[in-house]
Amino acid sequence: MIDYRELHQFVTFHHVGTLSEAAERLHISQSTLTRSMQKIESEFGVPLFARTKNRIILNETGRLAAQEAELVLRQTEGMLHRVREFDRANRTITVGACTPVLLPDLVRRLSYAHPEATIATEIKKLPLLLEGLRAGTYQLVLFPTRPDDPEFFSQEFARENLLFCLPKKHRFAKRQQLSLSDMNGENMLLFQDIGFWYDLVSEKMPDSRFLLQTERYSFMELVENSVLPSFATDLASQSPPPKDRVTIPITDPEVQVVYYLVCKKDQRKTFLTMFP
Amino acid sequence: MIDYRELHQFVTFHHVGTLSEAAERLHISQSTLTRSMQKIESEFGVPLFARTKNRIILNETGRLAAQEAELVLRQTEGMLHRVREFDRANRTITVGACTPVLLPDLVRRLSYAHPEATIATEIKKLPLLLEGLRAGTYQLVLFPTRPDDPEFFSQEFARENLLFCLPKKHRFAKRQQLSLSDMNGENMLLFQDIGFWYDLVSEKMPDSRFLLQTERYSFMELVENSVLPSFATDLASQSPPPKDRVTIPITDPEVQVVYYLVCKKDQRKTFLTMFP
DNA sequence: ATGAATTACGGACCCCGTAACGATA
DNA sequence: TATCGTTACGGGGTCCGTAATTCAT
Secondary structure, eight states, X not given: OOOHHHHHHHHHXXXXXXXXXXXXXXXXXXXXXXXXXXXXXXXXTSOOEEEETTXXXXXXXXXXXXXXXXXXXXXXXXXXXXXXXXXXXXXEEEEEESOSTTHHHHHHHHHHHOTTSEEEEEEOOHHHHHHHHHHTSOSEEEESSOOOOTTEEEEEEEEEEEEEEEETTSTTTTOSOBOTTTTTTOOEEEEGGGTTHHHHHHHHOTTOOEEEESSHHHXXXXXXXXXXXXXXXXXXXXXXXXXXXXXXXXXXXXXXXXXXXXXXXXXXXXXXXXXX | OOOHHHHHHHXXXXXXXXXXXXXXXXXXXXXXXHHHHHHHHHHHTSOOEEEETTEEEEOHHHHHHHHHHHHHHHHHHHHHHHHHHHHHHHTEEEEEESOSTTHHHHHHHHHHHOTTSEEEEEEOOHHHHHHHHHHTSOSEEEESSOOOOTTEEEEEEEEEEEEEXXXXXXXXXXXXXXXXXXXXXXXXXXXXXXXXXXXXXXXXXXXXXXXXXXXHHHHHHHHHHOOOOEEEEOOTTSOOOXXXXXXXXXXXXXXXXXXXXXXXXXXXXXXXXXXX
């Protein structure tokens, strides 16, 4: 019966050319390797080696056998890899979201309901989210509207209002409310990973420049110390506005967002029944 | 390390559905199979089975694994087969011949010169012989002319004259010689495995019918006891003409044949130098 | 109560490393 | 003489079958 370990030793020998070096590389003794090669040869049932008293090399058949063996070993590895990958995919819940804000809470709840699962999250543009959900890349999507695709089931998850966050010395700091167009032309601080909000505000404030900060800490530092306006949210999980700043409501209806959890209808029981 | 035997047991279990039946089919005990499946599962490192107290079935991952395993087993078998076939082809000399007459002698000489080799022979039509030699199907070809392909090397091996073998009461029995056309229209006895001669005589004697005998013994019987004419050859290895029959030379130059041994030029040393 | 899967136990066998040996460059 | 491959030997581990156990139909 063919033994994959011996096959592996055989391939290693083919690569290095001598038993002693192969033995060293494989961390086994020479004698073991000698016996393995004898066993391999008897398994194939045909001569694979040309031997002199202190030299052993592959003959033509042996070289073919080594190539074939390497192929089989790769296919064996491929089998293991595919099966493990299939299992991993089956026990991973991948969440696509339009904003990072709600993810910590969402992930915490998913982990609690599916303690055996791995939770993976991605922030993507809105069209990609529904595409991914359709294709199976995501099992669950956090979406800022209710998608009307009959293939999907959705359920309200949270509401969020966007606010301006202005330094107290800003010229609009005393206003009761502002529209996005009021602030058009102002340069704003923006945390990069803000998701779909970016598309909204850059559309409504085409003349503004947005200073993207990729690192959360730098962003916080800048908000604390610069005079540039930024955005805030009314979500409970968010920290209070930094001192020397005020938050001002935005009048545009678009900044009032209802987030929906979306999944395929056939997975409704798996995902959505556990949320209020 | 994945074990080939266990992989095979795993696939068998997948096919039959229960450990006990698989054990029976594999001629091993149930307990061995239980342990093998546990080992397989730990090798893959992911759950492959759904178990109840007295029932074990493959889960979805397990079914994938079984499919993949079956593939790997087939590939392993394929590897063994190809290597063995390569070896066999390397130690088999396949001879293509236009006639069976000289084969026993030829095979005897080849076996003597290459005692480690297996000698295989085939009788084929002339164009197929050269095709086969070119393609490597044959290493050696016995051909009734000298082929002019520069890829080949050829060497005279024997000469043969075809004779008529007539019952003494035949109307031509007293002739000194005959042409094929003289006998055109006569029905002849013919031993089937006569090779390229058949094409020659049926061309030159289009009005004759040839009574093919597939079995050598029947043919001999008929030659002894019927009044139908047949053919004979002047090759030394052939037995003398049966009594009540005479052999008469044929005048057509085509029935004087020189046989050549043909091989590829690069194999000249291997095959042709050992013949006179 | 029969049959299926698992676990415990004991023995046989196999596999490996050390060491000795033979041969070669 | 140093290196390489092969063979002998002994110990440890592994693998298998029998038998006992548990659970389900």
